[in-house]
Amino acid sequence: MQRSPFSLVVVGCSRGGLAASRRLLEALRRRDHLTMVIVQHRGPEPSPLVSALASASPFPVSEAEDKEPLLPRRVYVAPPGYHLLIEDGHFELSTEAPIDYSRPSIDVTFASAARAFTRGVVGVVMTGGNSDGAKGAAEIVRRGGKLVVQDPSAAEAPDMPRATLEAGLDPAVAPLEELGAVVRRLALQMNEPAGAQR
Amino acid sequence: MARWSAEQGPRTEGPAAVGLPAGSPLNGGREDELDQRWAKSELDRAETSAELEDIEIAALLEAIYRFYGADFRSYARGSLRRRLRRRAELEGITTISGLQERLLHDRACMERLLADLSINVTSMFRDPAFYRAFREKVLPHLATYPFIRIWNPGCSTGEETYSLAMLLSEAGLYERTRIYATDINAGVLAVASRAVFPLEKMREYTENYLAAGGDRAFSEYYVSGYDGARFDPRLARNIVFARHNLASDSSFNEFHAVVCRNVMIYFDVHLQRQVHELFYSSLPRLGVLALGGKESLAFSGREEDYETVDGAERIYRKR
Numbered sequence A: 001m002q003r004s005p006f007s008l009v010v011v012g013c014s015r016g017g018l019a020a021s022r023r024l025l026e027a028l029r030r031r032d033h034l035t036m037v038i039v040q041h042r043g044p045e046p047s048p049l050v051s052a053l054a055s056a057s058p059f060p061v062s063e064a065e066d067k068e069p070l071l072p073r074r075v076y077v078a079p080p081g082y083h084l085l086i087e088d089g090h091f092e093l094s095t096e097a098p099i100d101y102s103r104p105s106i107d108v109t110f111a112s113a114a115r116a117f118t119r120g121v122v123g124v125v126m127t128g129g130n131s132d133g134a135k136g137a138a139e140i141v142r143r144g145g146k147l148v149v150q151d152p153s154a155a156e157a158p159d160m161p162r163a164t165l166e167a168g169l170d171p172a173v174a175p176l177e178e179l180g181a182v183v184r185r186l187a188l189q190m191n192e193p194a195g196a197q198r
Numbered sequence B: 001m002a003r004w005s006a007e008q009g010p011r012t013e014g015p016a017a018v019g020l021p022a023g024s025p026l027n028g029g030r031e032d033e034l035d036q037r038w039a040k041s042e043l044d045r046a047e048t049s050a051e052l053e054d055i056e057i058a059a060l061l062e063a064i065y066r067f068y069g070a071d072f073r074s075y076a077r078g079s080l081r082r083r084l085r086r087r088a089e090l091e092g093i094t095t096i097s098g099l100q101e102r103l104l105h106d107r108a109c110m111e112r113l114l115a116d117l118s119i120n121v122t123s124m125f126r127d128p129a130f131y132r133a134f135r136e137k138v139l140p141h142l143a144t145y146p147f148i149r150i151w152n153p154g155c156s157t158g159e160e161t162y163s164l165a166m167l168l169s170e171a172g173l174y175e176r177t178r179i180y181a182t183d184i185n186a187g188v189l190a191v192a193s194r195a196v197f198p199l200e201k202m203r204e205y206t207e208n209y210l211a212a213g214g215d216r217a218f219s220e221y222y223v224s225g226y227d228g229a230r231f232d233p234r235l236a237r238n239i240v241f242a243r244h245n246l247a248s249d250s251s252f253n254e255f256h257a258v259v260c261r262n263v264m265i266y267f268d269v270h271l272q273r274q275v276h277e278l279f280y281s282s283l284p285r286l287g288v289l290a291l292g293g294k295e296s297l298a299f300s301g302r303e304e305d306y307e308t309v310d311g312a313e314r315i316y317r318k319r
């Protein structure tokens, strides 16, 4: 199986996700060798999500395109109305039916990231009002990736992080203020020669 | 997803278990490789299972292509894998090779898979902003030709084709236009040429039509019949519906515009590139290529050979 050439941080969030994602991005540094994929539930209406995230990010932010190759030091956002998959180093957009009313589904992206980047993945489950992400988080852990969950007691919407905690995956848990630093440390550790990653 | 767990792994069924001596010519001395496959950590097994599943999928696709002629080998693999797993699950089967067996020996199962994989969803004036852009930015250019040829591959049941016909006729161009509407699927083409669509869709289509900048009463285009909304036969007059497979058939003409929306998103990157070559060779200079809302020229290998007419609506013009 191919080894990932950089760490992939996959982030799932729903209600309250924009502010939380911004906090996460603010913790990153320009030279960090990682890429972030953010799956946030949202309606089909055009939204300023990309520009709202760009102002907090050290990396370029864009909506993932079908068959777009993943590059290091980027932030990709799942477009509304499609599932976002990762296959062979590039994105795939899929029109499969919504899962529990969600398309994009966090579970779908997490599971496909876990398959494609195996030990090079850090999954992050943040604020949200449903239980999407828990199944995908289990896939990330099963394939050797790391998992970080926002402390639900301080989350704007606690259901999503709580559902992942209840899956018994033994994740790192942190409040939003510390989440970015934890995620960054785990992602960068993966890149070190001593780690599982090249 | 792993199709077998650690407990089920056939570790005790290797060559040693059936009594072959190590290095025996009967097993080609390959038992070490078998060990490598099975006697590993949980994590390695997760990787092996992913690799195995890829092999099973490739074998299944090859088998149904050879036996039924249904060719999904170049479809986008991630989404295809999910659809195959889902079909296996619904059939109560735990492995992709188990699904392969059922597909080859049970025609009804193959029909269910075909239904899973044939995505024909479409609607009239789907993405109204696209039609608005086409009306405003493409029709004036098409108007400069004495005779207009448009290719609409992957037309499905024809809603898109009739929408284009309405645009063209409102601009006074339809009389000198021919639209070649093609699809791989004969069933959808039969529906398309009947030009009868469900009445309950008319409200949505009317809204789309207005949002696309239509300035007539949409209801002028159809009459309500017992079987649905029958569209004005004049709209079909200059449309040719025909079978064409984008993966294996060549181009059959030169077109001033190719409108191919929400088709290539189902293809893998290689087939996408191949189809982009087909379109490129079917367009004259300044010919227009219109793609679906999330389909981009960016990774087609031809990105330098077009200029953008409308980036958001994915409309391009050949240089």
Ligand SMILES: C[S@@+](CC[C@H](N)C(=O)[O-])C[C@H]1O[C@@H](n2cnc3c(N)ncnc32)[C@H](O)[C@@H]1O
Residues within 6 Å of the ligand: B118, B119, B120, B121, B122, B123, B126, B153, B154, B155, B156, B157, B160, B182, B183, B184, B185, B188, B244, B245, B246, B247, B260, B261, B262, B263, B292
């Ligand atoms: C989702 S529909 C798109 C319909 C319409 N263009 C739209 O955007 O509303 C996709 C269509 O592509 C057709 N298709 C799939 N593979 C094809 C191929 N290899 N060649 C031609 N058409 C194909 C399918 O039969 C289906 O009707």
